[in-house]
Amino acid sequence: MGTDERKSGTNTRLAHIGNDPGDFFGFVNPPVVHASTVLFPDAETMATRNQKYTYGTRGTPTTEALCQAIDELEGSAGTIAVPSGLAAVCVPLLAFLSAGDHVLIVDSVYYPTRNFAERMLRRLGVEVEYYDPHVGARITDLMKPNTKVVFTESPGSNTFEMQDIPAIAEAAHGGGAIVMMDNTWATPVFFRPLDHGVDLSINAATKYPAGHSDLLLGTVSANEACWKQLHDTFIALGVCPAPDDVYQVLRGLRSMGVRLARHQESAFAIARWLEGRQEVAQVLHPGLETHPGHAIWKRDFSGASGIFSFVLAKGGKREAHAFLDALKIFGLGYSWGGFESLAVHVSLEDRTIARGSYPGPVIRLQIGLEDVEDLQADLETGFEALRAL
Ligand SMILES: Cc1ncc(COP(=O)(O)O)c(C=O)c1O
Numbered sequence: 001m002g003t004d005e006r007k008s009g010t011n012t013r014l015a016h017i018g019n020d021p022g023d024f025f026g027f028v029n030p031p032v033v034h035a036s037t038v039l040f041p042d043a044e045t046m047a048t049r050n051q052k053y054t055y056g057t058r059g060t061p062t063t064e065a066l067c068q069a070i071d072e073l074e075g076s077a078g079t080i081a082v083p084s085g086l087a088a089v090c091v092p093l094l095a096f097l098s099a100g101d102h103v104l105i106v107d108s109v110y111y112p113t114r115n116f117a118e119r120m121l122r123r124l125g126v127e128v129e130y131y132d133p134h135v136g137a138r139i140t141d142l143m144k145p146n147t148k149v150v151f152t153e154s155p156g157s158n159t160f161e162m163q164d165i166p167a168i169a170e171a172a173h174g175g176g177a178i179v180m181m182d183n184t185w186a187t188p189v190f191f192r193p194l195d196h197g198v199d200l201s202i203n204a205a206t207k208y209p210a211g212h213s214d215l216l217l218g219t220v221s222a223n224e225a226c227w228k229q230l231h232d233t234f235i236a237l238g239v240c241p242a243p244d245d246v247y248q249v250l251r252g253l254r255s256m257g258v259r260l261a262r263h264q265e266s267a268f269a270i271a272r273w274l275e276g277r278q279e280v281a282q283v284l285h286p287g288l289e290t291h292p293g294h295a296i297w298k299r300d301f302s303g304a305s306g307i308f309s310f311v312l313a314k315g316g317k318r319e320a321h322a323f324l325d326a327l328k329i330f331g332l333g334y335s336w337g338g339f340e341s342l343a344v345h346v347s348l349e350d351r352t353i354a355r356g357s358y359p360g361p362v363i364r365l366q367i368g369l370e371d372v373e374d375l376q377a378d379l380e381t382g383f384e385a386l387r388a389l
Pocket of ligand 1: 084086089110153185204205206217218335336
């Protein structure tokens with residue numbers, strides 16, 4: 001893509017990034033290439049692997065189209081696509097950590113990231129430590145000579161703490177570590193991690209890029225300095241995604257901007273409505289002025305997606321379940337970023353630092369593309385069920 005196009009608006013870019021229709025007879029979309037074997041024209045080319053595509057695990061026109069599109073969005077030197085968002089967390093950690101290294105992971109991290117650190121990284125001899133999401137530049141105090149990676153996720157999973165990414169990146173680099181960020185919440189449309197000092201940007205493309213709750217995919221985008229090591233590890237592991245899923249994510253990108261705008265608008269409307277409810281103690285949405293991380297969100301992010309939490313004023317599991325069981329439109333399910341609204345009673349049991357002090361249960365909402373009035377009416381039914389207890 002030329003410089004002129006890079007200056008275009010987000011939706012213009014989302015409509016055109018990735019493949020060049022001229023490469024495939026003018027067809028607007030790239031082909032879905034199902035491939036293991038790629039043939040070489042002669043033995044010399046085969047021996048030197050001197051052609052663009054050499055084997056299915058190493059990339060196809062379909063994966064290349066998606067990875068180029070993500071590079072444009074992230075401003076990265078290279079992107080790998082892997083079979084799930086969780087794989088997009090694990091592959092870079094495996095790429096940059098060795099036995100004897102120390103990793104700092106934010107305590108409000110997506111639980112399966114912690115699970116990977118506990119089950120795999122520790123077993124491989126990596127020293128794992130969790131830190132307060134509000135640490136900012138004070139992360140310097142936690143850095144050790146063997147700290148190789150600072151892992152961030154902002155806002156945090158389920159409780160949406162904002163991290164001061166530029167301050168953390170500066171301190172981490174000062175101590176010789178690289179910075180990874182799980183940027184799934186914002187997508188590169190609302191926050192570009194590499195512009196703020198992050199070295200590797202992680203995205204569960206399962207969520208907003210795919211947008212339809214029908215596939216799993218992850219991407220990791222690296223700056224120039226980290227690209228080779230990330231790519232070498234990706235090739236070593238053979239964790240390539242299935243071509244149909246890659247194609248669907250590229251397809252999803254075309255409408256991601258307009259879907260995100262709708263998710264954002266509806267989520268804000270419902271978050272503000274919830275703030276005025278007497279049954280609600282607190283709404284955990286960084287775009288709200290009442291959120292402790294609002295200033296950071298406003299400074300660094302250009303928008304908010306459609307997932308946030310709220311805290312009931314009182315009660316526990318019984319109240320949370322009564323509320324959830326009354327919902328008809330909100331489905332009870334994990335994941336987010338799809339067209340349909342979802343709700344879940346959040347567990348903070350895994351946390352060691354960022355447990356917060358909440359007077360009642362924390363309920364996470366993924367606001368889908370339905371009509372806001374219908375979603376509010378559904379939540380109203382949940383509140384009625386609470387009153388009936
Ligand atoms: C913040 C975050 N990162 C990563 C993932 C993992 O994505 P996937 O479901 O594709 O493995 C999720 C999934 O919920 C998530 O919420």
